[in-house]
Amino acid sequence: MRRLLPPHHLVFLAAASWAAAPLAAAPVQTVCTITVNSADEKETFRRHLPEAKYRFVELVERGRPDWLASSCREAVSCDVLVISGHYDGGNEFFSDQLDVREFLPVSELERASCSGSCPGLFSQLKEVYLFGCNTLNPQPQSSASSEIVRGLVREGLPPKEAKRQLQSLAAAHGESSRDRMRQIFKDVPVIYGFSSSAPLGPIAASTLERYLRSSGEREIARGHPSGRLLGYFAPFSMAVAQGMTDTDPHLQARRDMCQFADDRRPVAEKLDFVHQLLQRHAAEARLYLDRIQRLTTTLDAPARQEPAVARALQAIAGDAAARERFLDDARGAEQATVRVRLIDVARDLGWLTEDKRWEELALMLGELLARPEIGVPEVGLACSLNAQGDLDGAFNRRVVPGSAADDVPHAAVRACLGSAEGRARTLQALLSANEADVVIAQAYLRHRPISDDAELRGVVAGIAAMAPGDAQVRALESLGRHYLSDEEALHMLTDLFARTPSWDVQNAIAGILIRADRQSLGRTRLLLTLLEQRRSLASGSNMVDALILRLQTP
Structure with missing residues (x-):
């Protein structure tokens, strides 16, 4: 046959034979998604990537805390990974939606990356998309940087050399978000993220939509950085990195x-x-x-x-x-x-x-009280350490009037450590015109709220006697977290509502009453007071309107 057929016929038969042979189907790519906040980015990818070529697998299982481990056990293997969630800069991806309880600790990603119990989840990855703020921020995240420099200086290094050593250590140990993601996604050719603030879900999705409309799917899961994608996200500081390899110096x-x-x-x-x-x-x-x-x-x-x-x-x-x-x-x-x-x-x-630990903590608190300036963090720390009253009475020594310790922040720390004098001084600060002192008192009350009715009446009476203005509003807001049930204190607040010329004061009082036990006030009487004595019919949401609506609802 070959000898009898002209050359051009042989070419035709070869082409026909090739056309008749079945084409090898391209493998279906798996797009894994971890959606702990909005699904905007995921749904945009889903709309533009054809089902015949891409399979979507959502790794998050609502209501199941071990969802990532579950994916490992089911031998899911991802070609593309899309993580959508707010990122705190070092520890976890989380949601701002009140009905969403799922979150993604970075430690879980590390476990999945390092452990034999999860060999396939990330092993085939070609691309990772991290839709969260600072996910590829190159700056070291350690809050201990200045502490480490001081420690190196104490060990004898000159300050400049100590800073250089810290920079070397931070680089070697992956102290930035960018480094941590490179460690987690080892050997992944392309990791997209953001070096600073990322766009919100709807904005990220619309930007992604424009990119996919222009480029289609031809640049997805190819394992090569896309200059087009980076260009579309350039206003939002999108960055790209490569996962660590076996030749990486770190x-x-x-x-x-x-x-x-x-x-x-x-x-x-x-x-x-x-x-x-x-x-x-x-x-x-x-x-x-x-x-x-x-x-x-x-x-x-x-x-x-x-x-x-x-x-x-x-x-x-x-x-x-x-x-x-x-x-x-x-x-x-x-x-x-x-x-x-x-x-x-x-x-x-x-x-x-345990006893020696308390001695070390007492030593630290003594040194803290000796500092000329302290603030809200120290108040919170002291109250947290002494939550069970183990250090009550340890710091009741007299304070020299006019000394550095004779101020509200020091008094609040002493109050956290069981000082009656410190508590009285801190509660008195609620009535101060100094906003900084009120902030300290508010921080203290978050840890040590007022539970004694007589003490509460005294505070309310002091607030009621203040001149109308910002200081009085701040003082009232300090009581906003309390559940008031004392009849005398509640009547003082309703009387103040009726006589104050300030709409802001009335709004702050309503914020307290809406959370209070109002049975002693009488629904009808209180409602009439609110309707007749309110100082403004301000538009928009406010606590006075919310309280009126609550009282009018059967």
């Missing part, structure tokens, strides 16, 4: 991260690694404080009794040199919250008994 940071995150590793091995960290530079241990604390807080009594865990903890507890370095670093921490965390870790590692 790959050791990922190995260290996986020492904590890999759920195949026994707890005893993780504690052995913590011991190694504690024998390194003190600054390195500080950079790993979050991970160390997450590990130690999981050690309940049964876990500590396991032979391998007990041996690992005993080895740490017996390391006197590491103990001294760690406690020196803790005592030198300028931020009180960081110092408390370090003290708690020292207790969990066996370096401090």
Whole structure:
């Protein structure tokens, strides 16, 4: 046949034979979505990516806290990953919707990336889209940076060299959001995110819509950065990065991260690694404080009794040199919250008994009270540490009038630590014209609300005697979180509503009454007072209208 047919006939037959052969179907790509806030971006992708080529899998299962682990068990393998959610800059993706309880801890992403229990979820990824603020921010996120520099200087390094060492450590240990995402999505060719604020869901979706309309699906799941996509999102600081590879100079940071995150590793091995960290530079241990604390807080009594865990903890507890370095670093921490965390870790590692821990905390609080300037964070810390009253009476010493400690912030800290004098001074600050003092008093009351009726009556009487204005409004707002049921205090507030010339004061009073037990006031009488004495028919939502509506509703 070949000899009998002319050459052009042979070409025709070859073409016909090729056309008759079945075409190899292109593999279907899996687009995994993690939607903890709006679904705008996901739905935009879904509209533009044909079903014949792309399969969408939502990893979040509403009402199921272990949804990511469930996806691992079901052997889901993703070609593209789209994460939509607000991002706090370091710890989790979350939602601003009140009816959504799901969130995504970054530690869960680390576990999925490092653990053998989840080998396929991220292993085939070609692209990741992180729709959240600062997801690829290159700036170090550690709040301990200035503390670490001071620690290095205490160890003898010049300040400039200490800063250089910190920059080197931060780079090596992945202290930025960008570095953490590169560690998590190892070997992923393209990671899209934002170096600062990201657009809200609807805006991101409309921008994505314009891009997909112009480019279609031809640039999706190809594993190459799209200049067109970056151009469309340029006004929103979209950035692109590549996951770490085995040749990355900072790959050791990922190995260290996986020492904590890999759920195949026994707890005893993780504690052995913590011991190694504690024998390194003190600054390195500080950079790993979050991970160390997450590990130690999981050690309940049964876990500590396991032979391998007990041996690992005993080895740490017996390391006197590491103990001294760690406690020196803790005592030198300028931020009180960081110092408390370090003290708690020292207790969990066996370096401090519970009594010694309280001694360290008392020492810290004494130093805090000796500072010339303190503020809301210190008030919150003192109240939180003494939530059970363990330190009541420890700081009742007299304050020298006119000294640095003779102000409202110091009084509020003393009040948190059980001082009756400090509490009286702080409650009196509610009536101050100084806004800063009122803010301190409000912060204190969030931790130590007024529960004594006589004390409450005194505060309300003091507020009622104030001149109408901003200070009186602030004082009233301080009571907004309280549930008032005392008849005398409630009548004082309704009388103040009737006589004040200020609409803002009336609105603040209504904000208290709407949460109060109003039975002693009488529904009809209170309603008439509100309708007849209100100072303005202001448009828009306000607490007076809300209270009137509540009273008019059967």
